Amino acid sequence: MTETTLLVRDDADRVTVTFNRPGRGNAFNMRLLAELNAVLDRIEAESRPRLVVIEGRDGVFCKGLDLQDLLEAGDRPGGGPEPDHSARLYIETLRRLTLFPRLVVAVVDGAAIAGGLGFVAASDVAVATPRSQFSLPEAVWGLVPACVGLYVLRRTGFQAAYRLALTTELIAAPEALSLGLVDQVTETPEEVLRRLSVKAGRLAPATVGDIKRYFRAIGAIDPEREERAVMETDRLMADARVREAITDYVRYQRFPWNRP
Numbered sequence: 408m409t410e411t412t413l414l415v416r417d418d419a420d421r422v423t424v425t426f427n428r429p430g431r432g433n434a435f436n437m438r439l440l441a442e443l444n445a446v447l448d449r450i451e452a453e454s455r456p457r458l459v460v461i462e463g464r465d466g467v468f469c470k471g472l473d474l475q476d477l478l479e480a481g482d483r484p485g486g487g488p489e490p491d492h493s494a495r496l497y498i499e500t501l502r503r504l505t506l507f508p509r510l511v512v513a514v515v516d517g518a519a520i521a522g523g524l525g526f527v528a529a530s531d532v533a534v535a536t537p538r539s540q541f542s543l544p545e546a547v548w549g550l551v552p553a554c555v556g557l558y559v560l561r562r563t564g565f566q567a568a569y570r571l572a573l574t575t576e577l578i579a580a581p582e583a584l585s586l587g588l589v590d591q592v593t594e595t596p597e598e599v600l601r602r603l604s605v606k607a608g609r610l611a612p613a614t615v616g617d618i619k620r621y622f623r624a625i626g627a628i629d630p631e632r633e634e635r636a637v638m639e640t641d642r643l644m645a646d647a648r649v650r651e652a653i654t655d656y657v658r659y660q661r662f663p664w665n666r667p
Contacts, residue, residue, distance in 0.1 A: 421600065
């Protein structure tokens with residue numbers, strides 16, 4: 408099965424969802440989020456237990472929100488700032504992954520950047536190849552990684568998430584493993600997937616859902632924090648200074664400190 412922004416492969420033991428926007432660094436937009444949710448709808452309607460695998464392609468997992476799409480949406484007649492909706496749909500999608508009644512595995516081979524890191528952090532198991540890299544660079548454009556930060560915090564704890572947000576540092580797979588951002592680093596993710604698919608096939612979807620709901624209830628993320636993250640993202644995306652920084656980067660590949 409092929410979607411516009413996703414490649415979806417159905418196997419007996421798993422459904423593999425591949426971000427399919429290689430010309431944009433597999434960055435997500437509203438359409439990708441909607442199509443991902445449509446795939447999840449279909450899987451959830453099935454009775455059989457299967458693994459759900461999320462991956463990128465061409466050496467990139469996902470580079471976050473598509474900033475070029477963001478600007479183009481604002482430039483269209485009648486177009487408004489997309490983040491008024493994309494931030495909310497994004498965090499709703501992350502929440503859904505954490506509650507989805509199937510085992511969700513992120514396989515990272517390459518860069519998982521900004522909001523792309525959220526799909527890793529919201530997965531039940533995250534596997535990375537040694538060449539993978541991770542970063543929260545939002546501060547470069549005057550943004551706070553508010554939505555993704557909640558889910559990174561869920562995996563790493565406060566200090567690591569705080570440091571990644573403040574420093575915009577690019578970290579390698581071994582450090583991501585030490586922080587708990589990923590669960591395993593391996594040259595052969597398929598071996599891990601085969602093992603997990605056997606485990607997933609033995610678990611009733613209802614039980615998986617019960618476990619996820621319970622651990623979410625005792626965890627650090629709640630609707631109030633999610634709403635605050637969306638509001639902070641929307642506030643900053645409407646800021647002229649932020650929009651100018653994003654425009655300079657998308658159109659001229661120029662960072663704020665390189666302005667004339």
